[in-house]
Amino acid sequence: SLSIGFVGLPNVGKSTLFNAITRQTVLAANYPFATIEPNVGIVNLADERLDKLAEIFGSQKLLPATVSFVDIAGIVKGASEGEGLGNQFLANIRESSAIAQVVRVFEDTDVIHVDGEIDPSSDIETINTELILADMQTLERAIPRVEKEIKGKKTDKEVLDAMLAAQAVLERGDTIFSSIESDKLEMEYLQELNLLTAKPFIYVFNSDDGVLADEARKQELADMVAPAQAVFLDAQFESELVELSEDEAREMLEMAGREESGMDQLARVGFETLGLQTYLTAGPKEARAWTINKGDTAPQAAGVIHTDFQRGFIRAEVVSFEDLVAAGSMAEAKAQGKLRVEGKDYLMQDGDVVEFLFNV
Ligand code: GDP
Numbered sequence: 382s383l384s385i386g387f388v389g390l391p392n393v394g395k396s397t398l399f400n401a402i403t404r405q406t407v408l409a410a411n412y413p414f415a416t417i418e419p420n421v422g423i424v425n426l427a428d429e430r431l432d433k434l435a436e437i438f439g440s441q442k443l444l445p446a447t448v449s450f451v452d453i454a455g456i457v458k459g460a461s462e463g464e465g466l467g468n469q470f471l472a473n474i475r476e477s478s479a480i481a482q483v484v485r486v487f488e489d490t491d492v493i494h495v496d497g498e499i500d501p502s503s504d505i506e507t508i509n510t511e512l513i514l515a516d517m518q519t520l521e522r523a524i525p526r527v528e529k530e531i532k533g534k535k536t537d538k539e540v541l542d543a544m545l546a547a548q549a550v551l552e553r554g555d556t557i558f559s560s561i562e563s564d565k566l567e568m569e570y571l572q573e574l575n576l577l578t579a580k581p582f583i584y585v586f587n588s589d590d591g592v593l594a595d596e597a598r599k600q601e602l603a604d605m606v607a608p609a610q611a612v613f614l615d616a617q618f619e620s621e622l623v624e625l626s627e628d629e630a631r632e633m634l635e636m637a638g639r640e641e642s643g644m645d646q647l648a649r650v651g652f653e654t655l656g657l658q659t660y661l662t663a664g665p666k667e668a669r670a671w672t673i674n675k676g677d678t679a680p681q682a683a684g685v686i687h688t689d690f691q692r693g694f695i696r697a698e699v700v701s702f703e704d705l706v707a708a709g710s711m712a713e714a715k716a717q718g719k720l721r722v723e724g725k726d727y728l729m730q731d732g733d734v735v736e737f738l739f740n741v
Contacts, residue, residue: 387482388508405425427445440666453474471577517552524545543568561579582654584611671685683739698737700734
């Protein structure tokens with residue numbers, strides 16, 4: 382499944398945040414038989430629609446979608462000059478589908494900053510430079526190989542052109558992901574290289590109360606990393622929050638004047654950044670959110686429940702979540718003509734409430 386890898390300088394709060402995530406990991410409900418690696422944390426995607434569905438269908442269990450995070454060791458400035466980023470680090474980060482960069486914004490004289498001062502923009506540049514240098518090394522190895530393959534007519538010249546264009550982007554200090562459109566990069570020819578900076582980024586600004594309450598400062602930081610998304614949280618606060626019961630946590634959030642926990646925000650932004658969406662199923666047993674890609678068809682969505690559902694797909698009965706809630710019941714939605722019958726070419730929409738019909 383898709384995962385998001387954490388990177389960042391030492392002492393920015395990665396372990397603190399990751400420990401909070403690990404404590405939230407929902408082994409019980411969704412993954413009764415799965416073994417989860419110690420460096421993987423799974424966070425529920427908060428979804429109020431499931432509560433509503435459970436009311437309508439009398440569902441006993443709620444199963445939200447989840448987002449997986451992987452803890453990757455810290456990047457140290459200059460890593461690329463000596464041995465390069467460690468092999469284990471590179472292997473882990475290559476497997477991630479997106480990168481969450483933890484950036485220190487919190488002030489605390491007791492916690493030493495590796496560069497001596499709090500400077501988010503300089504920290505981001507340090508990390509991105511390391512990732513860019515790693516990608517340049519990848520290209521430096523790949524280009525001579527591809528040139529040889531072109532001579533032997535085993536590869537098309539377009540592949541080399543795409544790699545040279547990517548190299549030019551990196552050489553001027555930009556990431557691949559942020560240059561896909563401006564430089565018309567032919568990503569299909571770069572896929573196999575698994576370039577680190579071709580992955581979508583999220584910036585997690587580990588903040589203190591002062592920053593969290595300072596809208597102008599947050600806007601400034603968000604603008605700095607746009608179009609990548611920014612998440613603002615207090616890792617220490619989050620690690621305290623996960624120790625509390627659901628009610629206590631809600632109360633503590635309200636007292637802090639926050640609508641959403643940092644963890645919920647991180648899961649929501651991560652889910653979006655991975656290009657995912659959910660559709661819903663509901664019955665007396667459970668109300669459940671299923672994870673699919675944006676742009677998936679109905680049979681692909683059915684395949685997430687079971688491969689047989691995809692193979693034997695006949696049709697889907699679909700009602701949008703809003704229409705269902707407005708109608709108050711499935712029968713009433715049907716009476717109002719809101720229940721649609723959709724075929725194999727139907728493109729799923731976020732929040733579709735679905736029942737699949739299939740042959741076995
Ligand atoms: P890592 O090296 O990036 O994994 O950083 P750690 O999670 O180990 O954090 C480094 C130090 O900063 C620890 O002493 C944490 O308790 C502290 N720390 C982490 N997050 C926060 C925060 O949000 N506020 C403050 N004041 N301290 C924090």
